[in-house]
Amino acid sequence: VKKMENRKKGITYILLSSLFFALMAATVKYLGDMPTTEKIFFRNLVGIFVAFGLVKKSGSSLTGNNKKLLILRSIFGLLGIAAYFYALANMKLSDAVILNKMSPFFVVVFAAVFLNEKINKKQITALITAVMGAVLVIRPGFDSNLIPSLIALMSSVFAGIAYTVVRQLRKTDSAATVVFYFSFFSTLAMIPFMVSGSFVIPSPVQAVALLALGLFAAAAQLFMTNAYRHAEAGELSIYTYANIIFSSIFGLFLFQEIPDLFSVLGGILIISAGYLNYRAKEKEQAEKAANLKLKKEKNKNII
Numbered sequence: 299v300k301k302m303e304n305r306k307k308g309i310t311y312i313l314l315s316s317l318f319f320a321l322m323a324a325t326v327k328y329l330g331d332m333p334t335t336e337k338i339f340f341r342n343l344v345g346i347f348v349a350f351g352l353v354k355k356s357g358s359s360l361t362g363n364n365k366k367l368l369i370l371r372s373i374f375g376l377l378g379i380a381a382y383f384y385a386l387a388n389m390k391l392s393d394a395v396i397l398n399k400m401s402p403f404f405v406v407v408f409a410a411v412f413l414n415e416k417i418n419k420k421q422i423t424a425l426i427t428a429v430m431g432a433v434l435v436i437r438p439g440f441d442s443n444l445i446p447s448l449i450a451l452m453s454s455v456f457a458g459i460a461y462t463v464v465r466q467l468r469k470t471d472s473a474a475t476v477v478f479y480f481s482f483f484s485t486l487a488m489i490p491f492m493v494s495g496s497f498v499i500p501s502p503v504q505a506v507a508l509l510a511l512g513l514f515a516a517a518a519q520l521f522m523t524n525a526y527r528h529a530e531a532g533e534l535s536i537y538t539y540a541n542i543i544f545s546s547i548f549g550l551f552l553f554q555e556i557p558d559l560f561s562v563l564g565g566i567l568i569i570s571a572g573y574l575n576y577r578a579k580e581k582e583q584a585e586k587a588a589n590l591k592l593k594k595e596k597n598k599n600i601i
Contacts, residue, residue, distance in 0.1 A: 308529025311521045312537045318518035320544035323395055324552055325511045326386045329504065333496040334383045337511060339488040341379070344512030345481035348520060352474035362479055364470040371463040371476060372483035378456035379484065385450035389443060391549035392557050396435050396542055396565045397450035402535060402575060403428045404458025409465060420578035424571040431567030434560045473523055532579035539569045 326337055353360055362368045378401075385394040403425050409415040417425075436447040467476055500508055525534055542565055549555035557565070 304528040305533060308525045308527075308534055309537055311525035311528065312534045313540050315518045315521035315525060316538055316540040317544050318514045318521060319541050320395070320548055322511060322514040322518060323386055323391060323541075323545055324548040325507055325514060326383050327391050327553065329507055329511070330387060332498055332500070332504065333492075334380055334387070335488045335491040335496040336498065336500075337383050337508070338376070338379055339485055339492060340508040340512045341383075341515045342481045342484040342488075342512070344509075344516045345477065345519060346485055348516040349474060349478035349481050352520075352523065353472075353478050356472055356474045358472035358475045360475070360478060362471050362475045364467060367463055367467050368471065368476065368479045369483070371460050371467060372480045374456045374460040374463065375480050376484045376487060378453050378460055381449045381453035381456060385446050385453060388446035389450065390555045390557065390561070391553060392542065392546040392555065392565070393435055393447070393561050394450045395545040396561065396568055397432060397447065398454050398457070399539060399542060399568055399572070400428060400432055400451060400454035401457035401461060402538075402572065404455050405461045405465070406575065408458055408462040412462060413465060418578055418582070420574055420581070424574035424578065427574060428568050428571035431564040431571060434564030434567065437560055473526070477519060477523070530583070532576065532583055535579065536572055536576040539572045542569060 322341070326341075329337055350360075352358075382394065382398050385397070406415075406417060406421055406425065410417045432451060436444070436451065438444065464476060546557060546565070549557070
């Protein structure tokens, strides 16, 4: 019963996290031509204080144990956010979010290449389906929309690398430390750009939006961290695709963006691929549990 309750809590938190990530994306789009560096600075500034609180609460280390990997995760995480924010300002909200949600499939590829994790048949099918979906959203034509689309796709490649590094960091550092390092690194990295001219004094409305951007990002991060405390990542992964649905709704009502048929079909394919990947992980976990049970029974018989 407790496991079921925890699973429900985990799903609720991950859906709330997806909602706040969609609100964050909508705010980035609303801020339009404001320099990307300024948006990144405020997105992470609030995160520093939230992550600092989490680190202190959990008793983790602020400086971290595996510094090389923490810096590597921060660099690729920052590149991912920069590419994503650029795409959000230059293309339809839902399209940018759909392409950004390709990151779990890049994690599968990078984890296989660098961490020797096995890819099963279901995951290969999921990868092919996701690529087909991305092609439909990008629609490779030689028009001005191609560059933002490719940058949106690159944001998911960078995020995929960052999440693969996080997989490795689980062995040495807490989630709170990883989030603090990333927020601190990203905020500091933006200061030279802002000092050298990439800074616009915001209007009162823009100032409120920048503060909201930081709060939405921090809330999304908090809900995500809590979700993974209550349920396995494999169980929750499928629900993160709710971000696409929320973003499509915001795009429609806030920016009067109507997704075309190709984008809708592409989104459906990517969500379906996410479901296939989720089922593959579920099967893998069930097999692991069965093997563990078998081992225990064998050991009992030996004793």
